[in-house]
Structures are given as C-alpha cells and as structure tokens.
Amino acid sequence: MLITPVTLSVIGMAFMLAGMVKGIIGMGLPTVAMSVLGLLMGTPEAVALLALPTLVTNTWQLLGGPGLGRLLRRFAPLLATLMVGGFLGSTILADGSFAGGILGAVLAVYGAFGLLAPQFHVPPRLERPLAPVVGLLSGLLYGSTGLAVIPLIPYMGSLKLDKEELIQAFGLAFSACAIGLTLGLMMGGRMQMSVTWTSLLALLPAMAGMILGQRIRHRMQPETFRRFFLIWMLVIGSYMLVKAVR
Secondary structure (H helix, E strand, C coil): CCCCHHHHHHHHHHHHHHHHHHHHHCCCHHHHHHHHHCCCCCHHHHHHHHHHHHHHHHHHHHHCCCCHHHHHHHCHHHHHHHHHHHHHHHCCCCCCHHHHHHHHHHHHHHHHHHHHCCCCCCCHHHHHHHHHHHHHHHHHHHHHHCCCCCCHHHHHHCCCCCHHHHHHHHHHHHHHHHHHHHHHHHHCCCCCHHHHHHHHHHHHHHHHHHHHHHHHHHCCCHHHHHHHHHHHHHHHHHHHHHHHHC
16 A cells, blocks of 8 residues: 555544544544545555554553453453454454444444343353353454454443443453454564554554543543443444445
8 A cells, every 4th residue: 555645644534533432432443443444445454554553542541440450350251362363363354344234233233222222231140151252253353354343342331330440441352352463463474564654653643532532531421421332333333334235
C-alpha cells in the first residue's frame, strides 16, 4: 500500500474517532477503525495497522482501573485462550466481509435485545467453564478479521460488572487478543516496516481520541452508560451487516 499525505490524514481521523469511542465504552477501536481502513486497504494490511494502537490503548485502559490484580485472577482462563486464539487467527488472515456480516448481525441483535428486554446474566457457576470457549472463539475471530465481538462482548456484558470494572476488563481482554495477534504477525513476517511506522503514527490520534472519550464517560451515570453501550452495539452491528451484503 502506498502511504500518501491524504492516506495518513484519513488514517489519523479514523483512529481519532475510534479512540474516542473506545474511551467512552471501553471497546470499538478495531471496529470503527476497520470500517474506514477497509476503504483504503485490504483486511490483512488493516489488521496489521491496528496491532500497535490496539495493544497500547488497551494496556493504558487496563492500567487505569482499580482492580487489576483481582480481574487478572478472575479472567485468567479467558485471557490465556484469547491470546492463543489471536495468535492462531493471525495465520489465517482473510477478507473479513462475510465474517463481518455474521458478526454484525449477532451484535445488532444483542444490542436490540439488551435495550428491549431485561438484562441477561451468566450464572457464577458457568462463568469459568464458559471462559475458555469464549476466549478461543473470540481470539480466532480477532486474529483473522480484526473484530473480537462475538461471543466476547455479550459474555463480558452479562457478568454484573460495574462501569469501571467492565472498562478495565475489556482492556484486559483486548490486550490479550492484541498480544496474540502481534506475535502471530511478527512470526509470520506480516509486520512490514512501512506498516509498523504507520501503526506507530496512528497511536497519537488514537490516544487523543481516547482521552476525550474518557472525559465523556466519567460524566455518565451507570444506566446512561449501559444504554449508550447497547445502542452502539446495535448501530455498529447494523453497519457491519449492511456493509457485508452490499
């Protein structure tokens, strides 16, 4: 891919918006960025470009919460399988339009159901047995398409975490995905120098957007945050579905 000033400007705007969304709801950077980057490049290049901004912003997000040690112990099986899945998924990078359409449909249904029905909860006795399955499937999808949305997001959203715990847990989960993906890309020789430098530059707008989003989130009431989260799931899921079938 030829990197021009126009291309860099579009990439910067994409990561600024993606960082702001991530600052508000704790996730969405890959999804928002991929929706724009997909207009400029193929899925493998876009996923490689996402690697460093995703890893750094997620690390920042997980370190900013109050209960890192406790969440690490609670989600250890999930994090380990997310990392393995991200690594394995990076070996099968492919055009994600079909997968994106399926994921988008499921995400839209999840958002609509959450807005219209009582909140769904995973019973504590099922949390740990489900964690490795959720982690491996979500990691594989993230590594191969750049989108770790199903079944990770519904699973995390059903665990009765408060707002800040959920944000920190998302940071942990997506960091694990990003570590596995980055290792897979490096070992597979897919992190070309031009992409690596562009990925580093994309950190600046992504972090600026994230700071702005965090300021917005801190002013939100818990129920407002939950509704915003579910509405975003519905909107981005519908967008992914429409884009895939066009």
